[in-house]
Each structure stands twice: as C-alpha cells, then as structure tokens.
Amino acid sequence: MTDRWFRRLLFLPAAAYAGFMLVPLAALLGSAAPGRVSTALRSAELWSAVGLSLLAATAATGLAVLGAGAAAYLLVGAAGRLARLMATILELPLVLPPAVAGLALILAFGRYQPLGRALAAVGLPQLALTPAAVVLAQLLVASPLFFRAARTAFAGVPERVRQSSAVLGASEWTTLRRVVLPLAREGLAGGALLTWSRAVGELGATLLFAGSLPGRTLTMPTAIFVTWQSDMPAAVGLSVILLLCSMGALWLARRAVERA
Amino acid sequence: MKRLVPWLLPVCLVGCQRRPEPVTLTIFAASSLAKVVPELNAAFGRTHPDVRTVVNTGGSQVLRTQIEAAGGGDVFLCANADHTLRLSQLGLVGEPRELCRNSLVIAGTAHNQVVTRFDDLAAPNVKLVFCARTVPCGQYTEIALQKLVSAGRRDAYQAIRRNVVSEESDVAAAVAKLELGEGDAGIVYRTDLRGTSLREIPLPASLQVEAVYTMAKIAAGTSGALADAYLDCLASPEGQEVLRAAGFVVPGGGK
Numbered sequence: 001m002t003d004r005w006f007r008r009l010l011f012l013p014a015a016a017y018a019g020f021m022l023v024p025l026a027a028l029l030g031s032a033a034p035g036r037v038s039t040a041l042r043s044a045e046l047w048s049a050v051g052l053s054l055l056a057a058t059a060a061t062g063l064a065v066l067g068a069g070a071a072a073y074l075l076v077g078a079a080g081r082l083a084r085l086m087a088t089i090l091e092l093p094l095v096l097p098p099a100v101a102g103l104a105l106i107l108a109f110g111r112y113q114p115l116g117r118a119l120a121a122v123g124l125p126q127l128a129l130t131p132a133a134v135v136l137a138q139l140l141v142a143s144p145l146f147f148r149a150a151r152t153a154f155a156g157v158p159e160r161v162r163q164s165s166a167v168l169g170a171s172e173w174t175t176l177r178r179v180v181l182p183l184a185r186e187g188l189a190g191g192a193l194l195t196w197s198r199a200v201g202e203l204g205a206t207l208l209f210a211g212s213l214p215g216r217t218l219t220m221p222t223a224i225f226v227t228w229q230s231d232m233p234a235a236v237g238l239s240v241i242l243l244l245c246s247m248g249a250l251w252l253a254r255r256a257v258e259r260a
Numbered sequence: 261m262k263r264l265v266p267w268l269l270p271v272c273l274v275g276c277q278r279r280p281e282p283v284t285l286t287i288f289a290a291s292s293l294a295k296v297v298p299e300l301n302a303a304f305g306r307t308h309p310d311v312r313t314v315v316n317t318g319g320s321q322v323l324r325t326q327i328e329a330a331g332g333g334d335v336f337l338c339a340n341a342d343h344t345l346r347l348s349q350l351g352l353v354g355e356p357r358e359l360c361r362n363s364l365v366i367a368g369t370a371h372n373q374v375v376t377r378f379d380d381l382a383a384p385n386v387k388l389v390f391c392a393r394t395v396p397c398g399q400y401t402e403i404a405l406q407k408l409v410s411a412g413r414r415d416a417y418q419a420i421r422r423n424v425v426s427e428e429s430d431v432a433a434a435v436a437k438l439e440l441g442e443g444d445a446g447i448v449y450r451t452d453l454r455g456t457s458l459r460e461i462p463l464p465a466s467l468q469v470e471a472v473y474t475m476a477k478i479a480a481g482t483s484g485a486l487a488d489a490y491l492d493c494l495a496s497p498e499g500q501e502v503l504r505a506a507g508f509v510v511p512g513g514g515k
Contacts, residue, residue: 111441227394228321229429
C-alpha cells in the first residue's frame with residue numbers, strides 16, 4: 001500500500017468522526033433563535049453567570065497548576081508502591097460521575113458534616129452553596145486532567161538532563177525553573193487548557209455542592225440546565241453564548257501559550 | 261466463530277420456544293411521580309398481567325423535549341398542565357386528563373429547629389433552599405409567595421427571598437440539600453417528604469397553591485388501546501387511591 005493510499009484510507013474514519021462531532025454542534029447553532037440569543041445577551045443574570053464561569057474556571061485551573069503540578073513533579077521521581085497508589089487516587093475523580101463528586105464534597109464540607117463543623121469551629125466561613133464551592137467543585141472534577149498531563153510532561157524530561165544540571169551545581173529549584181519547566185512547557189500548557197475547558201463546562205458537581213443561585217453561584221452550565229426545565233429555546237441561546245465565550249477564551253489562551 | 265456455535269444454539273432454541281414477546285408499555289413520568297409510578301404500574305398489572313411496563317422519569321420539560329424531538333413512550337404523566345396542553349395542540353399527545361394534584365409544604369431540616377412555622381422563613385439569617393423559578397416546584401413557590409405581596413406584605417416577601425441560599429434545579433435536589441442540613445428549610449411538594457427525615461410544616465392556607473398533574477396518551481406510541489386502558493386505570497378509584505395514599509390530592513379524596 002502506498003503512503004498516498006494509506007492516507008486516503010485514514011481519511012474515511014477521520015471524516016466520519018469529524019462529521020459526528022460537528023453535527024450536534026451545528027444542530028445546536030441551527031436551532032438557536034437569534035431573538036432568544038439577543039434577549040439572553042441583555043440579561044444581567046447571564047453576564048454574572050458568564051463572569052463566574054470564566055473566573056471560577058481560571059481560579060480552579062490556577063489551583064490545579066499549583067497543587068496537581070507540585071504533586072505530579074514529586075510523584076514522577078518517586079517509584080515506590082505508595083507513590084503509585086497516590087497517583088492512582090489523584091486520578092480517580094476522572095472516572096467519578098460529577099454528581100457523585102459533588103455529593104462527596106457536600107458530605108465532606110457541609111455545615112453539619114464533621115469536617116465542615118471543624119472548619120466552622122476555627123472560624124472559617126461555610127463553603128457549600130458559595131462561589132468558593134463552584135471553584136472547589138471544578139477543581140475536584142477537572143484537576144486530575146492537569147495532574148495526568150503534568151506527570152506525562154515531567155516524565156518526558158530525560159533524567160540525565162536533570163542530573164547534568166545538578167552536576168553543574170544548580171539547585172533543584174533552579175533546575176526546575178531553567179530546565180524542567182521549559183522542556184515540559186508544552187505538555188503543561190496543554191493540560192492547563194484542557195483543565196480550564198473541563199472546568200468551564202462543569203455541571204453535576206457544581207449543582208450539588210454550590211447550588212444555582214442567580215448572581216451568586218449560578219454558572220453558565222447550571223443556568224443552561226436550570227433554564228432548560230422551563231424554556232428550551234432560551235437554554236439553546238445560552239448554550240450558544242457559552243460556546244462562543246469558551247471558544248474566544250481558549251483561542252486567546254492558546255495564542256498566549258504559543259507566543260510565550 | 262465455529263467455537264461460538266455450541267453456545268449460541270441453546271440461546272436460539274430457548275428464544276424460539278418462548279411465548280410471543282409480552283407487550284411493553286412505556287411510561288414517561290415526571291420526577292415527582294417517580295416513587296408512586298411503580299405502585300400505579302402494579303395496580304395496572306393486576307388487570308393486565310401480560311403487559312410489561314417500563315418507566316422513563318425526568319423533569320417534565322425534559323420529557324416534553326424527548327416526546328417532541330425524539331418521539332417515544334406511550335403515556336405521559338406530567339407535573340405541569342401547560343406541557344401536556346402544548347403537546348396536545350401540536351397533536352403529539354391525545355386529550356390531556358387530570359391525574360391528581362399536589363400541594364406545597366414547608367420542609368424543615370431535621371438538623372435544627374430554626375424554622376417551625378411559616379413566619380420563621382422571613383427571620384434574619386435563616387438559610388432557605390428553594391427550587392429554581394424555572395422549574396415547576398419553584399414556579400409554584402413563587403406564586404405562593406407572591407400572594408404575600410398581594411396581601412401587602414412585600415417586606416416579608418423580600419426578607420424570605422433574601423434568605424434563599426440556593427435555588428435547586430429540581431425538587432429532589434432541594435430535598436437532598438435540606439436532608440443534609442445545608443438549608444434550614446425550603447418549600448417543596450407535600451409528597452416529597454415521604455420517606456425523608458424532613459419535618460412537615462404547613463403553608464398558610466391563604467398562600468396555598470395546588471399543582472395540577474395531567475396525563476395523556478402519546479400519539480406516536482404503538483400500543484394505543486393499552487395506553488387508554490392505563491389512563492383509565494389511573495383515573496379509576498383504585499388508581500386514585502394509590503395516589504391519595506402517596507400524599508397526592510385527588511378529587512373526592514379518592515372516592
């Protein structure tokens with residue numbers, strides 16, 4: 001088989017797949033009534049939901065980069081059984097249905113749960129049903145994506161590169177900053193974008209842990225879900241706005257990453 | 261493939277010998293009916309033992325979309341009369357009939373006694389978990405509370421609204437949060453309290469709103485006569501008694 005025929009053969013599943021992925025999006029865009037989209041665009045509730053979605057996803061991604069990134073860095077070097085178990089546990093939320101993740105959060109931090117009571121006893125504010133809960137729900141559901149990407153990215157930095165940096169007298173911090181991070185940059189940036197995208201679309205865990213109070217904890221996905229119960233055309237309008245906002249933000253982020 | 265034949269053969273034989281496939285009736289039921297539908301199906305099964313009933317539950321609007329866009333099901337049991345009316349205007353379901361009614365109650369959490377009567381809802385620092393105003397339970401809650409405004413108690417209405425810490429996407433989510441104690445109280449359907457730890461606190465009669473549940477035969481359904489028989493069964497004294505026992509309001513108290 002020539003290379004040209006091989007590529008033509010590959011074209012079949014690729015085209016079928018792309019078609020399958022595009023058709024639902026096109027149907028969504030096609031069924032959006034322009035009037036509904038423009039009505040939605042004028043509502044203050046919508047903009048607070050858009051703002052919360054983008055802000056919370058950015059905060060969750062920041063926390064993921066710091067926390068999951070550090071954990072991935074430490075675990076890549078470690079080969080013990082405990083380290084492997086820890087890595088598996090940190091990736092576990094990937095298979096958890098988001099609603100279950102939300103239930104787990106509320107059972108952990110709810111105001112009548114042991115940990116929630118303990119936090120309140122030392123004067124910390126309540127977490128459940130607050131904007132902070134939106135960030136935490138997104139963090140639990142989306143950060144394993146960054147953890148996994150970061151592990152792969154760090155593991156891709158050859159051990160001997162690190163060792164030669166150490167031999168030359170660089171501290172671990174300098175090696176991380178000057179050698180490891182630049183080499184792992186692409187994988188880390190990809191992981192962060194993926195995490196952000198997942199966080200923006202988070203629904204199940206947010207609904208349970210943060211609720212959906214307009215102006216306070218209502219995000220775009222929960223707004224779409226809640227609106228759908230009474231007014232499907234309006235929900236379609238919101239979905240189109242969410243798609244466009246997320247596309248714009250992702251495009252900006254990707255450009256910033258490519259430039260850096 | 262050859263190795264599979266001995267395994268497949270008995271399956272085929274059993275399949276061929278089986279009696280004709282029993283008729284299946286698919287019920288699309290609103291979430292708030294989920295607990296009582298199996299009991300209604302059991303009542304129907306007593307007169308139609310050869311009919312298999314399967315249930316698809318969801319929010320009334322979600323079910324309506326499934327009927328409109330995907331065409332499916334034989335019977336629609338809906339928590340909001342508007343949906344069945346619209347669908348019947350489109351010719352997608354038959355003439356809607358009233359199934360039963362539901363009333364609203366205040367549900368207090370078992371974790372504290374912050375709310376013991378209606379006026380407590382407006383007290384400072386009370387945490388209320390309501391249904392979103394876009395879902396039926398939240399719409400009825402808003403209608404009930406608007407009666408406060410009409411009665412000249414706008415300040416009480418505003419105090420209650422200020423106390424809302426979450427608006428839930430469906431009544432089940434509101435009940436779940438109240439059971440966990442994340443809110444001190446909320447307003448839900450009376451039937452939602454069955455089998456929960458929540459305390460039932462009556463809503464003043466002057467504010468009461470009755471939710472009307474309707475039922476209709478889905479036009480695209482394949483078992484027309486059976487769907488009619490199912491609706492008749494639910495409207496019969498026996499069906500109405502099942503609903504009454506589950507806490508629903510039925511005409512004449514179940515006859």
